[in-house]
Amino acid sequence: MVNVLINGYGSIGKRVADAVSMQDDMKVVGVTKTKPDFEARLAVEKGYKLFVAIPDKERVKLFEDAGIPVEGTILDIIEDVDIVVDGAPKKIGKQNLENIYKPHKVKAILQGGEKAKDVEDNFNALWSYDRCYGKDYVRVVSCNTTGLCRILYAINSVADIKKARVVLVRRAADPNDDKRGPVNAIVPNPVTVPSHHGPDVVSVVPEFEGKIVTSAVIVPTTLMHQHTLMVEVENNVSRDEVLESIEKTPRIITVKYEDGFTSTAQIIEYGRDLGRLRYDINELVVWEESVNVVDNEIFLMQAVHQESIVIPENIDCIRTMLQLEEDKFKSIEKTNKAMGIK
Numbered sequence: 001m002v003n004v005l006i007n008g009y010g011s012i013g014k015r016v017a018d019a020v021s022m023q024d025d026m027k028v029v030g031v032t033k034t035k036p037d038f039e040a041r042l043a044v045e046k047g048y049k050l051f052v053a054i055p056d057k058e059r060v061k062l063f064e065d066a067g068i069p070v071e072g073t074i075l076d077i078i079e080d081v082d083i084v085v086d087g088a089p090k091k092i093g094k095q096n097l098e099n100i101y102k103p104h105k106v107k108a109i110l111q112g113g114e115k116a117k118d119v120e121d122n123f124n125a126l127w128s129y130d131r132c133y134g135k136d137y138v139r140v141v142s143c144n145t146t147g148l149c150r151i152l153y154a155i156n157s158v159a160d161i162k163k164a165r166v167v168l169v170r171r172a173a174d175p176n177d178d179k180r181g182p183v184n185a186i187v188p189n190p191v192t193v194p195s196h197h198g199p200d201v202v203s204v205v206p207e208f209e210g211k212i213v214t215s216a217v218i219v220p221t222t223l224m225h226q227h228t229l230m231v232e233v234e235n236n237v238s239r240d241e242v243l244e245s246i247e248k249t250p251r252i253i254t255v256k257y258e259d260g261f262t263s264t265a266q267i268i269e270y271g272r273d274l275g276r277l278r279y280d281i282n283e284l285v286v287w288e289e290s291v292n293v294v295d296n297e298i299f300l301m302q303a304v305h306q307e308s309i310v311i312p313e314n315i316d317c318i319r320t321m322l323q324l325e326e327d328k329f330k331s332i333e334k335t336n337k338a339m340g341i342k
């Protein structure tokens with residue numbers, strides 16, 4: 001059993017904590033918060049040991065004053081952990097890496113809001129599990145990048161990819177976020193091409209250098225991201241072969257528009273009806289009817305549940321960095337089984 005600390009118990013951190021708790025080869029030794037709010041209180045009620053993310057007496061006092069019991073600050077637990085999963089807001093992960101994890105010589109996983117250059121390597125279970133084996137500082141790439149890595153793995157299994165072009169429609173904010181917009185606009189984000197997703201795919205799969213270009217806009221929705229892919233391939237491949245490969249690839253599900261999956265709203269309703277915790281859809285979701293092949297070019301549309309797609313990747317990343325399992329497919333299967341992922 002390895003000891004995992006979740007530094008930053010937010011949208012990603014709380015899900016990683018619950019996913020770690022479902023595995024039989026790792027356990028959560030603590031979670032951290034900076035604010036003594038309802039999420040901190042619930043973490044304690046769930047049985048997690050709570051630590052204060054900012055090592056400062058005044059900050060600890062805020063928790064005491066709010067009646068939320070804490071075990072100390074991050075510095076009271078950091079030496080006892082085998083690995084930290086950093087779930088802090090973007091850019092803070094890098095600061096934590098330099099100021100806390102490296103000085104205390106503790107392995108750490110950063111999230112997709114951090115930069116590829118600030119870590120040793122970049123993780124997706126299908127593509128870079130073996131490369132990250134035993135490494136100390138690894139980034140699990142962002143939700144959109146994870147979705148792209150999965151679908152490109154499926155396509156790459158049956159075709160030689162020449163050129164991938166992707167338009168990403170990004171959700172404006174997570175459902176718990178009342179600060180961000182737009183409320184009524186479409187925002188190029190960034191207005192330049194490529195968006196960070198293409199280079200981030202290359203950080204995981206270097207052989208795609210020069211082959212993938214992405215462009216992104218933000219729209220007023222909180223549920224999911226949506227992608228349209230156009231992938232030129234070198235060889236003749238049929239629609240059926242592409243679909244079969246997608247269906248065989250772990251952590252991808254296909255849904256049919258004609259079956260009622262007419263938008264991201266129905267996909268989220270599906271998560272609710274399945275009784276998934278927090279209605280999470282950890283799988284990449286591909287619309288079956290959207291898959292088409294025209295003159296060696298594959299077209300498809302897919303949806304990404306931003307809050308949950310990277311969670312199983314974090315579990316596999318822990319396993320490879322701590323050398324708990326050499327075979328990526330065994331790790332993927334173990335994680336999926338424990339989490340009820342299709």
Ligand SMILES: NC(=O)C1=CN([C@@H]2O[C@H](COP(=O)(O)OP(=O)(O)OC[C@H]3O[C@@H](n4cnc5c(N)ncnc54)[C@H](OP(=O)(O)O)[C@@H]3O)[C@@H](O)[C@H]2O)C=CC1
Nearest residue numbers: 008009010011012033034035053088089090111113143306
């Ligand atoms: N949300 C998403 O859709 C996705 C996010 N990511 C990436 O995951 C990372 C986390 O994002 P997300 O979970 O959305 O963020 P949230 O804002 O939901 O959560 C951040 C958490 O970090 C805590 N925190 C704040 N400051 C510090 C600090 N100095 N040290 C440790 N913890 C701190 C916050 O605690 P408190 O509330 O107490 O201040 C909060 O619990 C980012 O890199 C993001 O880009 C990746 C994929 C998808």
Ligand SMILES: O=C(OP(=O)(O)O)[C@H](O)COP(=O)(O)O
Nearest residue numbers: 112113142143144145170172306
């Ligand atoms: O990883 C995400 O998106 P991304 O893949 O577009 O970077 C998450 O949805 C976080 O995105 P945000 O930077 O809009 O909070």
